[in-house]
Amino acid sequence: MRVGILGGGQLGRMLALAGYPLGLSFRVFDPAPDACAGQVVPDCVTAAFDDEAALRRFSDGLDVVTYEWENVPVETVRFLSRLVPVYPPAEALEDSQDRFVEKSLFRQLGIATAPFAAVGSLEELRQSLRLIGLPAVLKTRRGGYDGKGQQVLRSAADVGPAWQELGGSPLILEGFVPFRRELSIIAVRAPRGAVVPRQQLDESADFAFYPLVENVHRGGILRTSRAPAPGVSEELQAEAEDIAARVMDATRYRGVLAVELFEHEGHLLANEMAPRVHNSGHWSIEGAETSQFENHLRAVCGLPLGATAPLGHSAMVNLIGAVPKSDEVLAVPGAHLHLYGKEPRPGRKLGHVTVRRGAVSAIESSLSQIARLIENERG
Amino acid sequence: MRVGILGGGQLGRMLALAGYPLGLSFRVFDPAPDACAGQVVPDCVTAAFDDEAALRRFSDGLDVVTYEWENVPVETVRFLSRLVPVYPPAEALEDSQDRFVEKSLFRQLGIATAPFAAVGSLEELRQSLRLIGLPAVLKTRRGGYDGKGQQVLRSAADVGPAWQELGGSPLILEGFVPFRRELSIIAVRAPRGAVVPRQQLDESADFAFYPLVENVHRGGILRTSRAPAPGVSEELQAEAEDIAARVMDATRYRGVLAVELFEHEGHLLANEMAPRVHNSGHWSIEGAETSQFENHLRAVCGLPLGATAPLGHSAMVNLIGAVPKSDEVLAVPGAHLHLYGKEPRPGRKLGHVTVRRGAVSAIESSLSQIARLIENERG
Numbered sequence: 001m002r003v004g005i006l007g008g009g010q011l012g013r014m015l016a017l018a019g020y021p022l023g024l025s026f027r028v029f030d031p032a033p034d035a036c037a038g039q040v041v042p043d044c045v046t047a048a049f050d051d052e053a054a055l056r057r058f059s060d061g062l063d064v065v066t067y068e069w070e071n072v073p074v075e076t077v078r079f080l081s082r083l084v085p086v087y088p089p090a091e092a093l094e095d096s097q098d099r100f101v102e103k104s105l106f107r108q109l110g111i112a113t114a115p116f117a118a119v120g121s122l123e124e125l126r127q128s129l130r131l132i133g134l135p136a137v138l139k140t141r142r143g144g145y146d147g148k149g150q151q152v153l154r155s156a157a158d159v160g161p162a163w164q165e166l167g168g169s170p171l172i173l174e175g176f177v178p179f180r181r182e183l184s185i186i187a188v189r190a191p192r193g194a195v196v197p198r199q200q201l202d203e204s205a206d207f208a209f210y211p212l213v214e215n216v217h218r219g220g221i222l223r224t225s226r227a228p229a230p231g232v233s234e235e236l237q238a239e240a241e242d243i244a245a246r247v248m249d250a251t252r253y254r255g256v257l258a259v260e261l262f263e264h265e266g267h268l269l270a271n272e273m274a275p276r277v278h279n280s281g282h283w284s285i286e287g288a289e290t291s292q293f294e295n296h297l298r299a300v301c302g303l304p305l306g307a308t309a310p311l312g313h314s315a316m317v318n319l320i321g322a323v324p325k326s327d328e329v330l331a332v333p334g335a336h337l338h339l340y341g342k343e344p345r346p347g348r349k350l351g352h353v354t355v356r357r358g359a360v361s362a363i364e365s366s367l368s369q370i371a372r373l374i375e376n377e378r379g
Numbered sequence: 380m381r382v383g384i385l386g387g388g389q390l391g392r393m394l395a396l397a398g399y400p401l402g403l404s405f406r407v408f409d410p411a412p413d414a415c416a417g418q419v420v421p422d423c424v425t426a427a428f429d430d431e432a433a434l435r436r437f438s439d440g441l442d443v444v445t446y447e448w449e450n451v452p453v454e455t456v457r458f459l460s461r462l463v464p465v466y467p468p469a470e471a472l473e474d475s476q477d478r479f480v481e482k483s484l485f486r487q488l489g490i491a492t493a494p495f496a497a498v499g500s501l502e503e504l505r506q507s508l509r510l511i512g513l514p515a516v517l518k519t520r521r522g523g524y525d526g527k528g529q530q531v532l533r534s535a536a537d538v539g540p541a542w543q544e545l546g547g548s549p550l551i552l553e554g555f556v557p558f559r560r561e562l563s564i565i566a567v568r569a570p571r572g573a574v575v576p577r578q579q580l581d582e583s584a585d586f587a588f589y590p591l592v593e594n595v596h597r598g599g600i601l602r603t604s605r606a607p608a609p610g611v612s613e614e615l616q617a618e619a620e621d622i623a624a625r626v627m628d629a630t631r632y633r634g635v636l637a638v639e640l641f642e643h644e645g646h647l648l649a650n651e652m653a654p655r656v657h658n659s660g661h662w663s664i665e666g667a668e669t670s671q672f673e674n675h676l677r678a679v680c681g682l683p684l685g686a687t688a689p690l691g692h693s694a695m696v697n698l699i700g701a702v703p704k705s706d707e708v709l710a711v712p713g714a715h716l717h718l719y720g721k722e723p724r725p726g727r728k729l730g731h732v733t734v735r736r737g738a739v740s741a742i743e744s745s746l747s748q749i750a751r752l753i754e755n756e757r758g
Contacts, residue, residue, distance in 0.1 A: 021716060
């Protein structure tokens, strides 16, 4: 099968690397001529996402299209969907692009979230704050990522400046939950039968769920994921799977969905979702029986899903802005290096390291060695 | 680092797929415009191995060159070695291309082999047969692979026809050893320090050895490898490692070396060697901490070697001439599919399946399911 990928960043690159062994071939679409997936995919189309002629050319001869970036314009996906099946479905993409729509979907599906409200004016902001209370977080509804487009409101004095900063866009106010930790679940849904346009799908589907992962963010960017997350009960895992399954059933989903969660008072609150392979699932390349990338492609191509059982314990560390020397990283016990072939730039995700070991204690020892290498590199 | 690969078959393809995550980039040289590595490596040179202008162009900007096919002309490697470091060294390649030279090297290093003799005439053949006895195998010294260029001599009546068939080339006669089974060892040697031309190498080196693998051939082609080979004592593993280390030290080796062995009366006889990644090491992609492909690149690029410990039990089945349906293969528990993107042709290696499971009994159950799928495909 011939698979098109919208977006040529590291997620597209890792999708292609996971798909080649399955006999899949790829074509990548990205506005940037130096998109890093192009280093491993000879067939690339460089054009803007609204270039319909280029999209037509891109779709020619493809069996299915997927995307690796959640800010691909929904119009692009809808346009392509008339030419070739595109998964995950445009509706899931659209819901995920607006934090208020996304949280409303969670609420509508009976999934717990932090309290939230849409904010269109300073007056609405003040009203919502009376209901939700302080501290709270004011966010743009669209386009924010890696901590951008957010302001924490700790006291009444923060309200004016935050509004100054963000008030030009539609906003959402979210209550600040004193959660215990951040978790995420990577889930896969694969409708049975051939890959057909969504209207023709029957409703039976297979599911696969990876074990819950514990994530540590700093400066709004994911730094470390531990998989499986330590100390997760069967009940908590089941709660996470139920959350993901509700969203996927509601959107008649095909592919990998990531849901970021807060653990709070023994239960889960849904924070946001990403209708694509996800940074907190990179550990699965070495750490699970089948990686998230392969399972996404299996789902999208109508192949049976692979097992998601973990192989020992894993931890993933992002390499952001700078990359330690390869020979030093590779000398750390259990370390597996993944570089994305991107030019270094502050705050840019350039690669990751996954440590896979037999025991949790060994993981922590390797992690601290990698942390030291990253510190040294920063000088 | 920028790595050149001579040969663009499945081994080159899998080398590139293993090297991309390390941040390596690749250029492939192959006489065939449709070499399957070209599907995953955008930068390919299509030219004959004796095209010096093309070899110069190929070498431009590369940090190191390796090869994936043991019949690359030694002159090609020597020519390139004057432009860029090439590993494994030309001497190991040269030795491996002539069965008599290869077996003489084994003998000279104190490594046991089946009895053998060079044969240049019918008279020499008859003389050698008196020493070696029947049954025996007559082989061309050069160019044979996958069972081609061989004749088994069971009785005196076979001698004339075998000579008729093969007598035009320099030959080797080998005694037929009633060995218990065929094993192989994948070994890696990495001289310390930077990647430099071989003359400048100091002699200290790191080694890594994979567990012995049990191989089943049919029609001269490898069908199945089981890793680790069942029932291997520590002594037998040490014997295999010693054999590989002797060859690698003698040739001041850098990279992966495969040695095919016969287990006979509790000890090992060396049958042949391949100065490259090897079909009997494909299981290591899923079945070992670090794959043979990654470790070959780590050695060739002067990076520290990765651990070779097995992850559970694995078995690899070659897909030859025809490929079962992907969805059926992927539904087999523990199965990992590897297709090479090659056009089907009788006897051609088109892909392999590795089954990785926790227990040996589970391996055998999955293997028999795959065998059934292969049978069905053949009709």
